[in-house]
Every structure is written in C-alpha cells, then in structure tokens.
Amino acid sequence: MQSPxxxxxxxxxxxxxxxxxxxxxxxxxxxxxxxxxxxRRWTGTQKCFTKEQIHQYxxxxxxxxxxxxxxxxxxxxxxxxxxxxxxxxxxYNRNANIRIAISNENHQGKGYGKEAMTLMLxxxxxxxxxxxxxxxxxxxxxxxxxxxxxxxFQIEGVQREALFYHHEYHDSILMSILEDEFRKTHSISTKxxx
Numbered sequence: 428m429q430s431p432x433x434x435x436x437x438x439x440x441x442x443x444x445x446x447x448x449x450x451x452x453x454x455x456x457x458x459x460x461x462x463x464x465x466x467r468r469w470t471g472t473q474k475c476f477t478k479e480q481i482h483q484y485x486x487x488x489x490x491x492x493x494x495x496x497x498x499x500x501x502x503x504x505x506x507x508x509x510x511x512x513x514x515x516x517x518x519y520n521r522n523a524n525i526r527i528a529i530s531n532e533n534h535q536g537k538g539y540g541k542e543a544m545t546l547m548l549x550x551x552x553x554x555x556x557x558x559x560x561x562x563x564x565x566x567x568x569x570x571x572x573x574x575x576x577x578x579x580f581q582i583e584g585v586q587r588e589a590l591f592y593h594h595e596y597h598d599s600i601l602m603s604i605l606e607d608e609f610r611k612t613h614s615i616s617t618k619x620x621x
Contacts, residue, residue: 435505438497439546444539446497446511446546453498454482456507460530492516495555499529499543508534511543513551513560521558523551541574545613548578552606561603565590572600579612580604 437445449457458481476484488496494514498507509529516523525547529540551557562580564571580602588596 435500439550441502441542441546443502443537444499444508444542444546445502446543447500449485449488449496449498449510451482451485453507454478454485457481457485457510460510460528495547495550497547499527499539501539508539509543511547513547513555513557516555516557518556521556523555523557523560525551525560525562536570540571541578544574544578548604548609549613552609558606559603561601563599563601565592566598566600575602578604579608581608 435445436447438448439446455478458476458478461476461481488494493516494512495516496510496512496514499509499511500507508531509527511525511527513523513525525544527540527544527547529535548560551560561583562575563586564575566572566585581604583601583603586599586601589599590597
C-alpha cells in the first residue's frame with residue numbers, strides 16, 4: 428500500500444482518467460510528449476523546444492493565474508497520457524480557451540479525451556465561474572471535431588487557411604460552449620443547499 432505522500436494527487440477525477448497538477452518532475456515526460464508526431468500534428472505545433480525551455484514553461488505556469496494546466500492520467504495505472512489546459516481566463520467577461528492533447532495513438536478513441544474535457548469544463552463552469560469556453564480545432568482533425576460536438580460545442584466560425592502545416596494550409600474552426608449549454612447537456616445538478 429502506498430503512503431499518502433507518494434500517491435499521485437488527483438485534482439479532478441473521472442471513471443477512466445484523473446487530472447493532476449504538472450510539476451518540475453514531469454519535465455522529461457512533457458518534453459517528450461511535445462515531440463510525439465501525432466501530438467504535433469493534431470495541435471499544429473511547429474516550434475522546437477529544449478528541456479530547459481520546458482522547465483521554465485512549467486515554472487511560469489505555476490505563477491500564471493490566467494491558466495490552469497493539468498496532466499491527464501489513467502485511473503488504472505497512473506500513466507500520464509496527455510495534458511489539458513484552460514487558458515486566457517478573462518474573469519471580467521467570464522470566458523476562457525480550452526485545449527487538450529492525448530499523446531499516444533494507443534490512447535486515442537477510447538473516451539479518455541472526452542472524459543478529461545468534461546472534467547475540465549465542469550471545473551471551468553462550476554468552480555472558475557466561467558460563462559463561455561472556446562477552442563480551436565484544425566479542419567483535418569475530424570475525430571476531435573466530432574467529440575467537441577458531442578460535448579455540446581457549437582461552431583462559431585472558420586478561420587480560413589490559418590495554419591500552414593506539412594506543406595499545406597488548413598482551416599482553424601472556432602467553437603464554443605456556454606455554461607447553460609453545458610449544464611443541459613451534462614445534467615449537472617445546480618441545487619442549492621440551505
């Protein structure tokens with residue numbers, strides 16, 4: 428049996444996955460995830476990073492009150508399979524942006540990303556008091572587009588040929604979900620206790 432001090436912190440928990448804070452001890456893993464061919468393709472990542480830059484990025488994220496970056500881990504074995512972030516939080520207008528990356532093809536298509544998104548959206552609307560959460564998805568990422576629609580995201584527009592990747596231009600699709608749309612779709616209880 429693990430000591431409570433060595434057990435992973437499970438900040439947000441679902442059935443298949445949980446979300447946990449990113450620490451400096453995760454630098455190597457996060458660095459390697461950023462060089463996964465599929466992750467780079469789905470996210471449109473073009474830059475090359477050093478481990479030192481990733482280390483600094485993680486340190487800066489701790490201080491950034493306008494974002495929440497978490498790792499996605501499997502409940503069954505604590506394996507980290509990706510990351511998810513709510514970022515550009517605008518507390519005046521109560522909106523933000525969300526992004527997700529699942530780092531291995533073996534972990535895609537199993538509902539892990541959908542569950543992680545649901546956990547983070549629930550946190551965004553229920554704890555961070557957001558009203559609107561948006562995302563961008565590239566037109567070639569049909570699987571993600573399908574999942575986002577299932578979650579209740581609506582297409583707001585298309586940024587034509589906004590990404591140049593692998594010798595081609597691709598559209599970026601802007602989608603959003605409002606707090607009441609999320610609550611209707613996901614039957615979140617809003618009962619007040621007295």
